[in-house]
Amino acid sequence: MPNMSPTKYKMPEQDPIKRNKNFNEVALGYTHELAIEEAMRCLDCKHMPCVKGCPVNVDIPGFIKALVGNNIPKAYEIITSTNSLPAICGRVCPQESQCELLCVRGIKHEPVAIGRLERYVADTMLEKTITKKKNITKNKMKVAVVGGGPAGLTCAGDLALLGYEVTIFEAFHEAGGVLVYGIPEFRLPKELVKKEIATLTKLGITIKPNMVIGRILDIEELLVDFGAVFIGTGAGLPRFMNIPGENYNGVYSSNEFLTRINLMKAYKFPEYDTPVRIGKNVAVVGGGNVAMDAARSAKRLGAKNVYIIYRRSEDELPAREEEIHHAKEEGIIFTLLTNPTKIIGDEDGNVKAIECIKMKLGEKDDSGRARPIKINNSEHIIDVNTVIIAIGQTPNPLIKNTTSALKTHSWGGIIVDDDTMQTSIDGVYAGGDIVTGAATVILAMGAGKKAAKAIDVYLKNK
Amino acid sequence: MYEIVYKRDLNNNVKMMKVAAPLIAKKAMPGQFIMLRIDEHGERIPLTIAGYDRTKGLITIIFQEVGQTTIKLGKLKSGDMILDFVGPLGKASHLEGYKNACVIGGGLGTAIAYPQAKHLHDLGANVDVITGFRNSDLILLEDELRAISNNLFITTDDGSNGTKGFVTDVLKSQLQHKTYDLVIAIGPLIMMKFVSKLTKEYGIKTIISMNPIMVDGTGMCGGCRVTVDGKTKFACVDGPDFDGHLVDFDEAMMRQKMYHKEEEHKCKMEQHHA
């Protein structure tokens, strides 16, 4: 008999007043009892609508059933047969617009907390670190994966399972992509990312760090040693606003700010050598998940007032509702319908204020959202010492610029065949943010999986 | 891990190292740089590739002990390991087609300018070299530079080597009787600024090399941005070489001071704990 509670079981969280001063994880995860209760809310629908909402088609009712039967190893096996990074996805996937959106329980009440259950199963198994040895028959064929983010890792994992010898070339000193340099510790603990990546690489994947492809080796050279190449280099190029004063000291791109904190551990300065500068007041420009991550990080580093400056209204904020909610709880100030016009510095070149203009909403634009319109003579000044620009990223042009035969869109994304993820070069595939522009972890993983399948077909017929 | 196979002191606080990095050595060109991180807790810093040996697979770096990372690096010995070593990054300098070049190095910049001067010389150009140091104890690479230059001028701020003055003084007097089709200036921002100002008057193409604060060195953070011809450029991918007549040096000098407080704090702490 299913549990008919109309709402999800709440997941314990750190108190907002305490957590906005530390980098420990905000959400603490279900206890075993809570997980079982929540799992019992699943109706085990025969037509499994939730599965269609999952970009990697996890057998959701299947794993939940195993969990209800208290067989966590089996639940883990079901999840990992299609999703190799479940502890990560359980935390960062936008379930509300994917699996949980289609959950039958969600029609009248709250959907089953699928993400939280996925997280529970993965965390429990990672703690035990009993990974079953998989029997893989090696086929002696080699594939190169460029970029060790979710797209590259997933593609590599699936190919390794099929017996390929896979080498990941990663530009940074560590694999993980946005999972290690972008998403903060308090939302996604890095130890856990490490463990989940280690589980994957045990399949026989070699990770070569410090390899910037396009410089040390290029795609053509990789094709000499490898039968196929997958490019999953993400959307790493920060966008700036092109307003006066953007080069004053104290203006960061969200990429720089978050990389210093997450990858380089500036939040542990001076134990770690990399510094990050946080003033008393901080403005974060933008309204997406990246902006929320930057704002909440700034607060934790001791900023008194942290403003999110966004040109549309609350309804249009692109960030996940959960992130907005968490940010508000932690005391982030939302300055909506406001757009920066200029950054003002002192005589030493340090930021001292940001000038903004008020906006109102007009007709819908191409993106389907109301177009923000300037309100004349509404300029006003907010005193800040740090400005973080989080208005989006586009693909890094390094590979495009060093691979002449590679076709790309005008905005920089690599053009691929939708079904196979093959690029304009034979044997070269691409997926993730480098193809779609900044998107989500799970979509990048889905693209990696699709490419792995196509690479398998390509190499077996070569 | 990347092994330091050779280490030599060039003067009291400038050190030279050769690091085993065969793949980088295979591709490196003058003007490019590497990023390194000494250990797990380290910062990533850029250093110019001061030389490369493709057959032995070695990259030469030359650095001055000025901040926490370079001081830490200076303590390492031949046989020690550097955790991360990434490159070759940035665009290579375009040095083909010049006949009469003047290469100017200020202080440590001399070490960075050396491979460019050598490359010009190897390509058959006449190369004059002007270098400037604070005093005669700090003079770098004198023999190496003499070997590849037609004329070598060494100045010191205090005149302790016999020639008192700035590199710009020498350049100015050279320009009275000589024409150059290329000037390369590498050193402190203020020096590159004044060299560029002077050569602009004479309409001589001038390449300078920017060395701003960097995090990744691959174009993903924008921390290295410089304004060139009114536009924002990323030194790590669009440079580090730029047209000296177009660079906003005043802004670059301002940006370089960004972490002075943090550096001081950290260095003091380390002295305190040592």
Ligand SMILES: Cc1cc2nc3c(=O)[nH]c(=O)nc-3n(C[C@H](O)[C@H](O)[C@H](O)COP(=O)(O)OP(=O)(O)OC[C@H]3O[C@@H](n4cnc5c(N)ncnc54)[C@H](O)[C@@H]3O)c2cc1C
């Ligand atoms: C701050 C932030 C928060 C986010 N929050 C969420 C969230 O909550 N949920 C969610 O689903 N998504 C989130 N996203 C988006 C998500 O992280 C990305 O869509 C996803 O990581 C894309 O994966 P990818 O593998 O395509 O690229 P990336 O994760 O960007 O990985 C690309 C990798 O390639 C490497 N690389 C780049 N160039 C080269 C080269 N030339 N040679 C070798 N290696 C190279 C990079 O160093 C990097 O490791 C967030 C993004 C950011 C920035």
Ligand code: FES
């Ligand atoms: S160092 Fe990060 S973009 Fe240049």
